[in-house]
Amino acid sequence: MAQINQVAEGIYRISSFSPTVGISFNQFLIDDEYPTLIHTGTYPLYEGVRQAVSEILDPKRLTYIVVSHFEADECGGMGRFLAEAPQAVLVCSLVGARANLMQWDYAGPVRGVQDGEVLELGRHHLRFLETPHVPQWDSLMVVDETTHSLFPADLFGQPGDQPAIVREDLSKLECQWHRENGLFAAAEPVLHVADRLEKLNLQWVHPMHGGSLPGEILPHYIHGLRSEPFAFDGRLLGRVLPS
Ligand SMILES: [Fe+2]
Ligand SMILES: [Fe+2]
Numbered sequence: 001m002a003q004i005n006q007v008a009e010g011i012y013r014i015s016s017f018s019p020t021v022g023i024s025f026n027q028f029l030i031d032d033e034y035p036t037l038i039h040t041g042t043y044p045l046y047e048g049v050r051q052a053v054s055e056i057l058d059p060k061r062l063t064y065i066v067v068s069h070f071e072a073d074e075c076g077g078m079g080r081f082l083a084e085a086p087q088a089v090l091v092c093s094l095v096g097a098r099a100n101l102m103q104w105d106y107a108g109p110v111r112g113v114q115d116g117e118v119l120e121l122g123r124h125h126l127r128f129l130e131t132p133h134v135p136q137w138d139s140l141m142v143v144d145e146t147t148h149s150l151f152p153a154d155l156f157g158q159p160g161d162q163p164a165i166v167r168e169d170l171s172k173l174e175c176q177w178h179r180e181n182g183l184f185a186a187a188e189p190v191l192h193v194a195d196r197l198e199k200l201n202l203q204w205v206h207p208m209h210g211g212s213l214p215g216e217i218l219p220h221y222i223h224g225l226r227s228e229p230f231a232f233d234g235r236l237l238g239r240v241l242p243s
Contacts, residue, residue, distance in 0.1 A: 001048050001049045001051045001052055001055075002014045002015055002016040002027075002041075002045070002049055002051075002052040003015045003016070003017075003052075003164070004052050004055060004056070005164035005165075007028075007164060007165065007204065007206060007212045008144075008147040008203075008204050008206075008212075009147050010030055010031050010032055010123060010124060010146075011028055011029070011030055011124075011144070011147060011149060011206070012028065012029040012030075012031065012052075012056055013026050013027075013028055013206065013212060014026065014027045014028070014029060014041075014049055014052040014053065014113070015027075015164065016041065016045050016048055016049070017141060017161045019230070022159055022160060022161075023157070023159050023160070023209045023210070024161065024210060025039075025041050025042065025045060025051035025073050025110055025208065025209065026039070026207070026208045026209065026210075027039045027040060027041050027049055027208075028151060028206055029052075029053055029056055029057070030121060030124050030144070031056055032122040032123055032124050033059055033121060033122025033123070034063035034120075034122060035057050035061050035063055035064075035121075036062070036063060036064040036065070036066060036119075036123045036124075036126070037053065037062055037064070037065050037066070037081065038068070038080055038142060038151050038206075039066070039067075039068060039073065039074045039075070039153070039208050040065060040067075040074070040075055040076065040077035040078045041073060041076065041077050042072045042073050042076040042077065043072065043077055043079075044076075045076075045077060046076075046077040046080050046081075047150060048078070049077060050081070051085075058083050059081065059085060059106075060084055060085050061085065062081060062084075062085040062088045063085075063087070063088055063089065063121075064088060064089050064090075064091050064119065064121070065078055065081055065082065065088055065089070065090050066091045066092070066126075066142060066151075067090055067091065067092040067096060067101065067138060068092075068101040068117075068140055068141065068142070068151065068208070069092075069093075069096065069097075069135070069136040069138050069139040069140070069153060070092075070096055070101070070136065070138055071136065073208065074208070075146065075194055076155065078090065078106075079106070082106070082108055082228070086108060087114070088109075089108075089109040089111050089159075090106075090108065090109070090110045090111070091110075091111045091113060091119065092110065092111075092112060092138065092140065093112060093113060093114075093128070093130050093138050093139065093140040094112035094113065094114050094130075095112070095130075095132065095137055095138040096112060096138035096140070097110050097111070097112025098112060099137070099138055100138060102225040112152070113128045113140065114128070114130060114209070115128065115129055115130040116128070118145075123146055124144050124145075124146045124147070124150065125144070125145045125146055126142050126143070126144055126145075127142070127143045127145055128140050128141070128142055128143075129141045129142075129143065129193075129196065131189070131193045132189060133184075133185060133186070133190075134155060134184070134189050134190050134191035134193050135153075135154055135155075135183045135184050135185070139153065140191070141153065141155075141197075143200065143202070144221070145148050145179050147203065148200075148201060148202050148203035148204065148215070149202070149203065149204040149205070149206055150197065150200070150202045150204065150205045150206065151206050151208075152205060152206075152207055153207070153208050154183060154195075154207070154208060154209065155176070155190065155193070155207065156172060156174065156205050156207045156210075156213060156218075156221050157174060157207040157208060157209030157210045158170045158174055158177070158207070158209065158210030158211065159173065159174075159177045159209070159210065160173075160210070161207040162210045162211040163211050164211055164212060165211050165212050165213075165214065166210060166211030166212070166213055166217075167214060167217060168214075168217075169217060169220040170210070171220055171221040171223065171224025171228065172223055172224060172228055174210075174221065174224060174226075174231065175210050175224055175225065175228035175230035176230075178230040178231075179231070179232075179233055179235065180230055180235055180237075180238050181235070181236070181237050181238070182232040182233075182234075182235050182236040183232075184230060184231050184232065184238070185231065185232050186231050186232070187225075187229075187230065187231040190225060190230070190231070191225060191226065194222045194225050194226070195220070197218070197222070198204075198218075198219070198222055201215075202215045202218060203215040205218055205221075216224070230241040
């Protein structure tokens with residue numbers, strides 16, 4: 001089963017480390033009146049993630065499944081979660097709804113949100129930021145305004161088997177990792193998002209890879225993005241493409 005840690009009031013980090021790829025895959029469960037899962041994990045991770053969810057609440061109660069962007073680690077398990085909770089609504093960006101989830105092999109409810117929209121879960125209020133090209137066209141980020149928590153998907157992630165909470169500045173490592181993998185096509189959209197995030201008075205950052213970051217360390221990670229190269233330079237998952 002995946003590892004479970006409560007990382008903020010009512011927010012549980014469900015983490016599976018993959019020794020093969022050397023990174024963790026994190027999902028976040030918000031236990032509230034309308035229970036919400038942010039990222040489902042990949043299809044192969046489903047059993048472990050489901051079991052971890054069921055330690056906290058009945059997976060049948062899931063009301064919202066947030067898809068930060070359309071990649072397997074964000075949404076590969078959604079089909080089976082939705083089969084068990086058919087009332088659940090898939091929440092993604094408007095681009096994600098139009099380009100992906102409403103055109104997929106799925107007829108259930110999909111809600112495409114725009115920048116600034118808020119979703120009330122009970123005690124928690126989620127506000128969405130459209131963050132195109134960070135790293136995908138359909139990307140969004142989520143801010144829980146109750147705990148001042150940011151869910152940035154792949155941004156601010158750290159490779160390796162990190163503890164649930166990381167208090168170290170691993171921003172250099174983050175930038176090297178992104179560059180090696182070629183995840184971000186360009187720096188400009190990322191730096192634009194970093195400028196926005198800097199103004200939000202965040203107390204927590206919960207990336208989908210690595211540990212959660214306390215707000216006071218975030219300026220170091222933002223500084224890392226501004227000072228270290230991290231965008232695509234011809235490498236893809238460590239391979240150098242022919243020029
Ligand atoms: Fe991703
Ligand atoms: Fe990811």
